[in-house]
Amino acid sequence: MVQPGIHLRRSGSDHVAEPPGDDSLSGLGTGLDDAAGFAPLFYRGRPGGDRRILPSWTKSGSMVKKTPVLIIGAGPYGLSLGHFLHARQTPFLLVGKTMELWRNHTFDSMKLRSDYATSILHDPYRRYSFERFARVWGTSLHRWRGRLPVTVFRQYIDWCERQFPFRPEEQYVMSLQQAGPRFRARLQNGDEVVADRVVVATGIAHHLHLPPELSVHPRVIHSYHSTSIQALQNCRVLVVGAGQSAAESLAVLQNQGNQVEWYARTPPVFYSEPLNLPKPLFDLILRLPGMLHRLPPRWVHTGLNRFSATTITPDFRTALTGMKRHTLCPPVNDFDVVVAATGYRYRLEDQSYLHSSLRRKIRTYSGLPLVNQYFASSVPGLHFLGAMTEPFFGPSMKFMIGSGYAARVLSHALA
Numbered sequence: 001m002v003q004p005g006i007h008l009r010r011s012g013s014d015h016v017a018e019p020p021g022d023d024s025l026s027g028l029g030t031g032l033d034d035a036a037g038f039a040p041l042f043y044r045g046r047p048g049g050d051r052r053i054l055p056s057w058t059k060s061g062s063m064v065k066k067t068p069v070l071i072i073g074a075g076p077y078g079l080s081l082g083h084f085l086h087a088r089q090t091p092f093l094l095v096g097k098t099m100e101l102w103r104n105h106t107f108d109s110m111k112l113r114s115d116y117a118t119s120i121l122h123d124p125y126r127r128y129s130f131e132r133f134a135r136v137w138g139t140s141l142h143r144w145r146g147r148l149p150v151t152v153f154r155q156y157i158d159w160c161e162r163q164f165p166f167r168p169e170e171q172y173v174m175s176l177q178q179a180g181p182r183f184r185a186r187l188q189n190g191d192e193v194v195a196d197r198v199v200v201a202t203g204i205a206h207h208l209h210l211p212p213e214l215s216v217h218p219r220v221i222h223s224y225h226s227t228s229i230q231a232l233q234n235c236r237v238l239v240v241g242a243g244q245s246a247a248e249s250l251a252v253l254q255n256q257g258n259q260v261e262w263y264a265r266t267p268p269v270f271y272s273e274p275l276n277l278p279k280p281l282f283d284l285i286l287r288l289p290g291m292l293h294r295l296p297p298r299w300v301h302t303g304l305n306r307f308s309a310t311t312i313t314p315d316f317r318t319a320l321t322g323m324k325r326h327t328l329c330p331p332v333n334d335f336d337v338v339v340a341a342t343g344y345r346y347r348l349e350d351q352s353y354l355h356s357s358l359r360r361k362i363r364t365y366s367g368l369p370l371v372n373q374y375f376a377s378s379v380p381g382l383h384f385l386g387a388m389t390e391p392f393f394g395p396s397m398k399f400m401i402g403s404g405y406a407a408r409v410l411s412h413a414l415a
């Protein structure tokens with residue numbers, strides 16, 4: 001049934017629901033709140049996080065905020081943690097651009113690899129389930145049984161955001177250092193934050209991998225910068241990489257009338273999962289981060305390396321099978337643009353806003369911060385979430401599915 005205030009319009013083969021105005025949302029929200037039995041859905045909090053955080057000003061006029069917890073990053077990990085802390089009434093400040101990867105760094109034609117049930121923002125009241133999203137938007141879950149289009153996922157994010165009980169501060173942390181027993185962060189707008197504890201949940205943006213042989217070209221675009229790639233037209237483009245991002249880049253560039261060539265040393269492996277494991281086993285491993293943390297990191301790391309694979313979802317098989325692939329790098333200067341779909345390498349040293357004096361104190365394993373079962377690093381009060389913790393908690397930390405576990409465990413430790 002179509003809910004009041006929701007308008008369906010046709011876009012390609014999909015029905016897309018247009019966001020209704022605030023009035024209709026409030027109406028819907030009240031009904032659902034009562035049914036679910038939790039706080040008003042559409043309450044809008046103060047920017048940054050908790051309303052109990054009071055600012056003061058420095059002589060130069062910039063604002064200084066003091067907070068018990070600073071969360072850096074507003075992706076699935078930072079946002080889920082924010083919701084769990086909010087439910088525990090732990091004051092916090094959240095700085096980062098809301099779901100930036102999903103809004104600004106994925107191709108519009110992309111489909112998620114994870115299914116809708118594991119691609120959610122987590123909160124203790126389960127208010128962001130796809131079941132509720134489908135109900136509110138008057139559509140059926142069956143539509144998303146296959147892979148979820150990112151356009152629908154972005155609508156889901158907008159829907160979630162309208163219900164957030166707090167608002168992230170939409171900017172970046174430019175530097176973070178220790179100040180006695182606390183931490184001092186400087187934000188993009190010059191404001192400062194003094195925090196007792198800090199959670200780093202900055203995701204993938206600091207870890208783009210660019211092979212040195214490509215950097216000789218004057219115009220190399222990493223596949224993370226999807227908007228720039230989507231804007232290319234009538235260019236000679238070399239796409240480098242053997243994984244999903246390479247396949248998506250090739251499809252997008254060809255559709256836009258570019259002359260595209262592909263360089264990948266190894267032939268494509270068509271498989272639905274990003275690890276070379278049978279799906280039931282992979283699903284099981286994704287659900288056991290706590291158990292994996294009890295194993296020595298060396299075992300988890302070795303296991304991951306053993307089964308890691310660069311795979312492409314089978315829906316690209318037809319398009320890529322007939323395509324000419326260079327197995328040796330062609331002269332890159334023959335191309336107007338090189339698209340580096342060469343993935344991500346996670347290393348603590350790439351977190352450039354961490355002051356070197358702080359970074360030096362963090363004990364590492366294989367270049368990544370060593371964390372205990374509460375995601376705490378060797379520096380008291382400093383925690384890490386997300387892909388950088390993969391060697392300790394397993395592959396779920398690279399995907400949205402791990403964010404619920406991480407938020408639950410860490411919010412308990414921070415409360």
Ligand SMILES: Cc1cc2nc3c(=O)[nH]c(=O)nc-3n(C[C@H](O)[C@H](O)[C@H](O)COP(=O)(O)OP(=O)(O)OC[C@H]3O[C@@H](n4cnc5c(N)ncnc54)[C@H](O)[C@@H]3O)c2cc1C
Pocket residue numbers: 072073074075076077078095096097098099100101102105106111112113114118119171172173174201202203204205245353385386387398399400401
């Ligand atoms: C192309 C692509 C497709 C993917 N597909 C899937 C999929 O289908 N399913 C799945 O589960 N996972 C997928 N992933 C993995 C994805 O990384 C995770 O799902 C998830 O987004 C990770 O969440 P995160 O919170 O750790 O980081 P991110 O989502 O990367 O968010 C990082 C946050 O940190 C903020 N930030 C960065 N630097 C700073 C700073 N200095 N100061 C303040 N804030 C900062 C950003 O603004 C952003 O808010 C995909 C990844 C890519 C690149």
